[in-house]
Amino acid sequence: MDARLELDVGETTRRFEVSLPVSNVAVSIARSLIRRITTFVSDDAESSYLVALTEVIGNAVDEHGAAGLDAPILVVVDYEDADVVRVIDQGRGMSEQDRARTPAETTAESGRGLALARAFVPDMTFDTSDTGTTVTLPLAGLGIIR
Amino acid sequence: MRLELAVETDDSQSEVRVIGEFDRLQVARFDRIAANAHSGVQRFVVDLRPTTVIDSAALGSLVRLRHALDDVECELVVIVGLPFQETVMRVGGLFEYLGVVVRPVS
Numbered sequence: 001m002d003a004r005l006e007l008d009v010g011e012t013t014r015r016f017e018v019s020l021p022v023s024n025v026a027v028s029i030a031r032s033l034i035r036r037i038t039t040f041v042s043d044d045a046e047s048s049y050l051v052a053l054t055e056v057i058g059n060a061v062d063e064h065g066a067a068g069l070d071a072p073i074l075v076v077v078d079y080e081d082a083d084v085v086r087v088i089d090q091g092r093g094m095s096e097q098d099r100a101r102t103p104a105e106t107t108a109e110s111g112r113g114l115a116l117a118r119a120f121v122p123d124m125t126f127d128t129s130d131t132g133t134t135v136t137l138p139l140a141g142l143g144i145i146r
Numbered sequence: 147m148r149l150e151l152a153v154e155t156d157d158s159q160s161e162v163r164v165i166g167e168f169d170r171l172q173v174a175r176f177d178r179i180a181a182n183a184h185s186g187v188q189r190f191v192v193d194l195r196p197t198t199v200i201d202s203a204a205l206g207s208l209v210r211l212r213h214a215l216d217d218v219e220c221e222l223v224v225i226v227g228l229p230f231q232e233t234v235m236r237v238g239g240l241f242e243y244l245g246v247v248v249r250p251v252s
Contacts, residue, residue, distance in 0.1 A: 024171050031167070031199070047198050047230040054201045058170055106243045107213070109206035116202055119237040120230070 014080040019072035020057070022064040027054045030075055034085060037077065040143035049142045052117040052124065056087045056135045059113060063091030063133070079145040082138060090132040099126055151176065153183050160184055161191040168194070170203035180211050190220055195227035195251050205238045212244055227251035 018033060020026035031050050040046035060073045067090075074088040102115050118124055121142075127134040139145065149172040150165040160183040168176065184190045192208065194200060208224060215222050224244045226232055228251060235246045 027169060027201075028167075028171055043198075044228055044230050047228065048233070050199050051201055051230065051234065054169055054199060058201065058203070102239075106239050107209060109209045110202065112205055112238045113202040115237050116234060119233055 015076065015078045018075045018077075020075060021072060022061055022070060024058070024061060026061050026073055027057045030054075030057050030087075033075070034077075037145050038083075038139065038143045039146050041141070045142040048120040049137070049139065052120040052137055053085065053087075055113040055117040056124075056137060060087055060089035060091065060133075060135075063089050067091050077145065082140060083143075083145045084139065085137045087135045087137070088132065093128045093130045094126060094133050099128075148172075149175065151179050153179060155183060155187065158187055159189040159191060160187045161193060163193045163196060165196040167199040168197050168204040168207075169199050169201040173203050173207040176204070176207050177210065180207075181214065184211075184215060184218070184220055188220055189223065190215055191223045191225065193225045194231055195225055195249070197231065200231060200234045202238070205234070205240060208240070208244055221245065223247060225249050 020029055030053055034050065034053060035046070040049065057073060057075070064071065064073065069090055071090050076086040076088065078084050078086065099114060101111055121137050123138045123140065125136045127136070148166055149168055152163040152165065154161045162180060162183060164176070190211070192211070212222050222245045224235070224246045226235060226246060227249055232248060235241045235244065240246065
């Protein structure tokens with residue numbers, strides 16, 4: 001597994017990027033990073049945001065895995081104006097249907113991820129094409145990047 | 147933060163306290179421990195109140211557990227206490243199916 005972490009901290013812009021491996025470990029690394037740099041308004045807000053982040057990064061890992069891509073998942077932390085975290089993958093993109101997906105049946109074991117992410121970060125946005133997806137997760141109301 | 151699973155079993159009930167992050171990295175371990183802990187009991191309790199992250203993979207794991215318990219006519223009770231935990235269960239559409247109860251966090 002490539003666990004290389006690339007950190008590029010700009011001196012003049014309040015923005016940095018981290019490259020995460022195409023592995024489930026990526027969710028844990030991303031959560032640790034965001035926890036360390038963010039002051040959340042409450043423990044519950046922290047858990048809520050981290051569940052949403054987990055789902056979005058998990059989707060990116062699955063997407064790269066399904067497409068056989070070794071390219072890392074990129075996490076961009078931007079605290080110039082509004083505090084946001086962007087998760088960028090190079091997968092096949094997401095249809096409107098994918099983004100709105102909810103589990104077909106209560107007894108289904110999968111398919112709840114984006115519904116959870118949207119519930120916790122309702123202002124989450126998608127910029128998607130057939131060469132990848134950028135999901136933007138604003139921290140507004142939940143915490144600030146310090 | 148890792149996941150810690152504390153299992154207590156008596157003649158009629160097993161209880162697993164899920165402490166920490168219950169996510170896609172940890173579901174295989176939960177599945178294994180839950181499979182061993184529900185043998186021969188009538189009630190299986192999963193206490194999620196000490197859990198700081200519950201993702202959709204964890205929900206999938208709980209659904210699998212419910213399927214397994216149905217096969218042996220064992221009741222499942224899932225305890226939550228924090229608002230985010232309630233939201234996960236409600237948005238996941240699993241409040242009733244998993245026998246979710248809300249109890250205060252001690």
